[in-house]
Amino acid sequence: MMGRIRGQDRAITQLQRILDSGRLAHAYLFWGPDGVGKTMAAMAFAQAILCTSRQGGDSCGECVSCRKVMAGSHPDLVVVSPAGNSIKIGQVRDLHNQMGLQRFEGRHRVVVIRQAETMTEEAANALLKALEEPVGETVYILVSHNPALLLLTILSRCLAVQFGPLAPRPIRDIMAENGMAIPEVMTRLAGGSINSALDLMQRPQALALRQQAMDCLAGLPGWEPVDILLWVAAGEEEMDLPLFLEWLSCLLRDLWVWQEMGAEKLLLNQDLGDWLAGFPVAFDYPAALDLVLATRRRLAYNVNQRLALEVLLLELNDLTVEKGGGPPG
Numbered sequence: 001m002m003g004r005i006r007g008q009d010r011a012i013t014q015l016q017r018i019l020d021s022g023r024l025a026h027a028y029l030f031w032g033p034d035g036v037g038k039t040m041a042a043m044a045f046a047q048a049i050l051c052t053s054r055q056g057g058d059s060c061g062e063c064v065s066c067r068k069v070m071a072g073s074h075p076d077l078v079v080v081s082p083a084g085n086s087i088k089i090g091q092v093r094d095l096h097n098q099m100g101l102q103r104f105e106g107r108h109r110v111v112v113i114r115q116a117e118t119m120t121e122e123a124a125n126a127l128l129k130a131l132e133e134p135v136g137e138t139v140y141i142l143v144s145h146n147p148a149l150l151l152l153t154i155l156s157r158c159l160a161v162q163f164g165p166l167a168p169r170p171i172r173d174i175m176a177e178n179g180m181a182i183p184e185v186m187t188r189l190a191g192g193s194i195n196s197a198l199d200l201m202q203r204p205q206a207l208a209l210r211q212q213a214m215d216c217l218a219g220l221p222g223w224e225p226v227d228i229l230l231w232v233a234a235g236e237e238e239m240d241l242p243l244f245l246e247w248l249s250c251l252l253r254d255l256w257v258w259q260e261m262g263a264e265k266l267l268l269n270q271d272l273g274d275w276l277a278g279f280p281v282a283f284d285y286p287a288a289l290d291l292v293l294a295t296r297r298r299l300a301y302n303v304n305q306r307l308a309l310e311v312l313l314l315e316l317n318d319l320t321v322e323k324g325g326g327p328p329g
């Protein structure tokens, strides 16, 4: 049911208004970042369209039709997902053959196309044909995190429903509903995506790694190059370097925010107010963040991880400045 979708009030209100008006478009595009509930909302919208005793712009959750949708066995609801890396022409043809053969159970039929941007050109053209010559009361819901990859001719036939990144609170609530207690800092680090939050929670020692990043940043100003090499050498072989870099950039950002504005509300690591306030030096923050980002990009090319970390720390070391002073040079 749509009422259960969290953190997407604007999109859900828009959908409820559509249902209330009783005027359905032939095609919708649910777009927005990964892991924010687009597919869930598409399924809930489909259920509401098919529900036989809809109330207040939402499905009843109890009628035969609702129960079939929830069991994944409603004949008037078809979900298309990529087969491998893409949605292929055969899948769209099968879909239309199937729809041509079957009789409608209710008034409408709903087709949900997940990761619609993965449609091959042929598949997209076949879909376009169906959108241009709608048969009966079929409603298409295209779900995509990258609609720029869709054909303009398809986009122009869809009514867009935008989904935004989730705020930390709905992330915490959704995780809690699934039996996971997520630390506050991770809800913020997840960047508004449940997928990222789950990913973070599955990485062991995620918080211990933050402590390592804190120790490293705090130690840097007093370190000679040899200390940096020793610190890296003493580290674990299997350090999760991408996550370590994530923490570094997130800590540098907070140090910067704290220095410029002193606003606790804007911090990603809200539990670290004391640490940030007592931090002994400052960095040339824009340059430091650039360095971390560049290292992250370099990692994508399979460079030696240890070497990449050494270079980063040596360069970061040069970017420390006395507190209150301007950037060097």
Ligand SMILES: [Zn+2]
Binding pocket: 051, 052, 053, 054, 059, 060, 061, 062, 063, 064, 065, 066, 067
């Ligand atoms: Zn119902």
